[in-house]
Amino acid sequence: MLLAALTALFMALGYTLGGTGGALIALIVAAGMNLFTFWNADRIVLSMHHAREVDAQSAPDFYGLVRELAGRAGLPMPRVYLIDEPHPNAFATGRDPQHAAVAATTGLLSMLSREEVAGVMAHELGHVRNRDTLIMTMVATIAGAISMLANFGLFFRGGHEEGNGHGNLIAGLLAVIVAPFAAMIVQMAISRTREYGADAAGAEISGNPRALASALAKISGQAGRIPNPVAERNPAAAQLYIVPVHVSELFSTHPATEKRIAALEDMAAEMGGPAIAAPPRASALSPAPQPRRRASALDPHRR
Template sequence: MNGFRTTMLLAALTALFMALGFTIGGSGGALVALLVAGAMNLFTFWNADRIVLAMHGAREVDAQQCPEFVGLVAGLARRANLPMPRVFVIDSPHPNAFATGRDPAHAAVAATTGLLGLLDRDEIEGVMAHELGHVRNRDTLIMTMTATIAGAISMLANFGLFFGHDRDREGGNVLATILAVLVAPFAAMIVQMAISRGREYGADRAGAEISGKPHALASALAKLAQGAAHIPNPVAERNPAAAALYIVPGMARAGDSLFSTHPDTGNRIALLQQMAAELGVRPSRPSAGIAASVPTTRRKVSALDPRGRR
């Protein structure tokens, strides 16, 4: 997705938010909506990474605690010409990864122990290159902004359901208010998901370029999609908005539907294979994993079964 389209979608979200405020409270409501959106975006701009990492119980690791994983990320960051991000590990059998932070200088990348146990080194390299692609493309800030505005729209719609009728009794249109508070969150969700899907395609391409291993990233996506669809992710279940953060969704979905936070995995794999053919890159042999070098604070479990069975 190019920058112009993203800008237009963000503008549409903001306009939708202000229109909902106007429907509920007139010009004053639109102004209040704009001020609330600005305050929420300012707060998330400075604190989104801490909120997201705390939500997942992520723990930061350094080169002494986790030399292989941190060294892998450091090498990719140099290749991408990015500052070294903070590196986090999440003790969870659910295989996934994400990036967060307001800009490349304040970025963080995180992977679950389930992912590190499921993938080989080349595949992990492809995944972390994908996350650094998000950082390089500044997707982490964009996705934070869209999630914040979409959340504010839902909050305002709930407010309108309870308090919007006072203005209706003074001459406003009851039907218009009801339609606005019902349709606005739905429209915001679609716009947010459209931005997320487009950003995943861009990060896949960037990740393949940074790692130089599009086949490894394609293989990782196939494994992660299967694993994530069968292993619960309590964080995403408690906070559905977190689903857009991950490299793969938390449950299996067919096709690029309007209601999916991610593109179809098969389509992503096909594009990566096409990219590999264009670059003349051949699949490499499976490499060793790095999970054994990652300390965990929990009982070791299989990456394929949260109960520890194979």
């Protein structure tokens, strides 16, 4: 329904601007740009984060965990990457399950227990299994076409309106202003539904919704405090991560973390597990000491 709404919005914008030629050109150009991104997204994203590929020899625990989860999910083994950053986060990329890659930061591995890391990586494999990369590429294609058509629409209009020039001009200006904003809202709504779907898939794959909920609580508590240079240079990268970098529920590509944890609590209850206890939050004036020097299950030597 959301994809249909986005397509209808594009068609309405093209109609309002008064011609099919400009709409067709904008759609072709936007589709070409997004098609290039679709085929090369994994290389672009991994290069942007300076990610290094690891294997069973260089990171046996982490690689083995991903291999176990991929087997549970019925997926081909993805390529596995580590990012040497203190910022705790993870993401998945690749155009389909056969060309997928998953990545996590060293900050995430040092902060979480093995069970929590398993929940996070199961979430990312859920994105792969649900083919969210393909879905979001379709969304980006239509949204990109809307933005491009809005930017160049007045030029495509030409001067063929004679009778009601002022009315047509006002309608065109409203379309140029309103359409990209509406497309952004629909795009965020689709992205949020995919996050809920990946949470559910991650809980199913890992078999432990409590661990994923605990990981979300820990990561969200630190994601806004620890700098993320990639997201600061390119804010569009924020939609890749398991939690948003800047917490703003209205304009975020992710649902509120509290709502995601509540949904995982419901899953845990259905599976017969105990309620998920959220870790206490440190206040800004009296922060609780962080276990920075404690070795994690996947990083016993604190590397």
